[in-house]
Structures are given as structure tokens and as C-alpha cells.
Amino acid sequence: MRFRIGRPGGTPAPPSPQSAQAPASALRAVYGEEPEHPEYAEYPEYGHPDPGYPEPGYPDPGHPEPEYPEYGREPQADTPEAPLSDHEIGLIRTSLALVEPLAGEITVYFYATLFARYPEVRAMFPQEMDTQRDRLLRALLRIVDLADDPGNLVRFCGHLGRDHRKFGTLPAHFPAVGECLLATLARYAGPAWTPDIAAAWTKAYGTVAQVMISAAEEDEALRPAVWPATVVHRVSRGHGIAEITVRPHTPYAYAAGQYVSVETPWWPKQWRYYSPANAPRQDGTLTFHVRAVPGGSVSQALVHRAAVGDVIRLGPPMGDMTLDAAGHRELLFVAGGTGLAPIRALVEEVARRGGHHQAVLFLGARTSAELYGVDDMLRMAQRHHWLTIRGAVSHEHIPGIRGSLPDVLAEYGPWYEHDVFLSGPVQMVVAAKETLTLSGTPPHRIHHDPFDTPVLSTP
DSSP states (O other), X not given: OOOOOSSGGGOOOOOOGGGOOSOGGGGGGGTOOOOOOGGGGOSGGGOOOOOOOOOOOOOOTTSOOOSSSGGGOOOOOOOOSSOOOXXXXXXXXXXXXXXXXXXXXXXXXXXXXXXXHOGGGGGGSOSOOHHHHHHHHHHHHHHHHTTTOHHHHHHHHHHHHHHGGGGTOOGGGHHHHHHHHHHHHHHHHGGGOOHHHHHHHHHXXXXXXXXXXXXXXXHHTTSOSOEEEEEEEEEEEETTEEEEEEEESXXXXXXXXXXXXXXOXXXXXXXXXXXXXXXXXXXOOEEEEEXXXXXOHHHHHHHHTOOTTOEEEEEEEEOOOSGGGOOSSEEEEEEEGGGHHHHHHHHHHHHHTTOOSEEEEEEEESSGGGOTTHHHHHHHHHHOTTEEEEEEXXXXXXXXXXXXXXXXXXXXXXXXXXXXXEESOHHHHHHHHHHHHHTTOOGGGEEOOOSSOOOOSOO
């Protein structure tokens, strides 16, 4: 389909406060996106993004698989008919750079304005707003960064629109946020806020909102917004990690390597993202590897409170780190901590398809005791001759491979003939990608999930 943005003649419609009287949960959708995965926050030396990170599930073979998405894939929308011009993109980026040094004040003012004009939305946000304010700025930066890439901007916003159906988002919710956003930018830009800049921001916001609305409407005709799922098995793996298996109440289509948001009954409306540690199963169950992150309400609840019989809710599967992204037979998997979850699912998927690939898996941790899942993967390697497993530790002197995963990759490379899948702490993924690129691996063969993406959901 084609997206038509703005009024006839190309004049964008201004945000309308009267249209924002529906339940406020959907206001999150305007800038919301998948939070950082907890496997990106395993170790102190790597920093600590948001806690939590669930995993997607598979349909029961006894039920017809949904027409869409096949293996969780989503349709790709066409780019808008009225993309931003280079001049408009320049105006947006220049104005954002102008106010960015005042980011803290801006986000405080934005939320104060939103809550003052639309007090009914306040209950949908956490009492502590510091993390929320930071996420708003990251959301703006992400969208502006994609402004000159219409295809990826539409794709990104389409993901947001589909994923945020779980908040109850309605088209009427978007104008309120747009109104308050533009008012905030205008106030802090001061005299630099010209009619041309205002028009460019209005057009950009209209594009984002319309793509999200259109994607959500298409998605609504094809599948539910959320899937209740019952916990059917739980086992502790030590070091604050639990494996939790759930069975969705209705068929849930996803692809190995994707991730999905999870909401627990103990923290309503707080969603965290996790990758499934398994490829699609005949019984439709999904197994999540969850590490209890200090201060992480959802991860702590899943690890220490969840029990067989409890019902959680799943959002739609997301992510493109799937086996179909690989164009070559040689595969390199790199996993740190519970970042093993999506990698394990991908290995299962290779086996399910017949094992026509040759794969090497590097597992990394600080110590041998924290080398999570190595025994399980070694058993898989014994069953599948095409899989080689190597473990590396960075903070312990033991026989075997010692060093950080990026350093080990450099030692055992080059890997320019491989498709590479990375999952783990942010700095590990960034460093590993840089190492691989410098040694000749084409960037388009290096696959990983986003790890610095905007979120407008509670922490």
C-alpha cells in the first residue's frame, strides 16, 4: 500500500487536541519501541540497559498457521508518497542539534505540558520519570537519524505501530503527543523556531504517526494484539537465571532469532523483551532464558516469583536476526551471557532445516562458572557434526581460550566468508562487529538486534 501523508495539496494537518481524549495508554506508541535486551546488560563492565528480554513462540501444528506473518515476518510497507526533502531533513536535524544540550529540561517540560493539557494520561506513566525522559530523547534521535532513509523509517515506524497495539493505541491518541512535542521544541528553540522548521517537524511527525496507524490497522485485521500464555515449566539455572517455558493459548507464529515483549500479572503494563531459546516446536511452547537484573521488576518477578500455572502475556514477535537473513552456508554465532537464547534458537532452526550449513559458535563470559549454557550446546554439537563450540572467559586463568569475545574472534578469524549472528552485551556486540569489519567481513553479513532503541514504556 501507499501512505498518503497530510492534507490534499501536501499541507500537513496540524495536531488536534480534541482528538486525544481516548484512553492514554496508546500515547506510548508514538515514540515507543523495543527496549534494550537484557542479554545486552549482563556484566558490569558492559553497563546496564533495561532489564528483561522475552522470547517468541510458535503455532500449534494442529491449528492453521496465520496467513501473516510467515514465521513471524511482517509485511513491508511502501515508503510514503511525500518523503521529507533534503532541506526539510536539514531543518529538523539542525533544530534538534540546537535544543539537544537542553535535553533534560526539554523532556521535563514536554511531559509537564502533556500531563497538564491531558491529565488523564498521567496514570499511564511511572511515578519516577527520569528513565522515561531519557527514552523520549532517544526516540527523537532515532527517528531523526532515519529521516533520510524513508524505507527504514517506514519499517521502523511500522514495527512500532504493530507492537504498540498491546497498549490499546488508537489513531486519536497521536495528535496530543504531536501537539505537546511541537510546543516543547518551539519553546526551547526560541527565535530559531521558524515557520519552515515548524512545518518540517509537523510533516515528519505526520509521517511517523500515519505509518504507525496504518501498520496497526493492517495488523489488527490479521492477528491479536496480545497472546495470553501459561507457564508450564520452570527451572533455575543458577547465577540468577531461570528457564521459563510457556504455552500460548492461541497459535503464536514467530521465527527463530526473533524477540517478543512479555508482561507479567505482577507488573501490569510493564513490558520487557526476551528472545526465545528455541525454534518453533510442535507443541507451540516457548522457553525463555531470563536473568534477574538488579532493580528489574519484570525480570525479578519472572525468575523469583513465576510458577507453573501463572499466565503472562506476549506481544507480537519482532526482529530480523533470522536464519533467512543468511545468504551463505558458513555461519558464525557469537553469544555472551543469556544472549545465547536467540543463538540457540537459530542453531535449532539450522538443524530443523536439515543442517546444510557449517556453523561455529563462540560462547563468552567472565568466568567459567558463568559460561552459561555451554553443556547444553556441547550436547547439540555431539548430535550435529556441522556445529563447532568454543568457549572463552575473560576474567579467569583456566586451560582453554582466554580473552574477550572480540579478541578471540580476531585470533581465530578471519570470518569474511561467514554470515555472523551476534547477541550479548552492547559493548561486546559493538566491539565484535568492529573487529569483524576490520578483518574483512562485509557489514551486511553481520546480523544483530537493535540495542540502542527508543522506548516509551515503563522501566
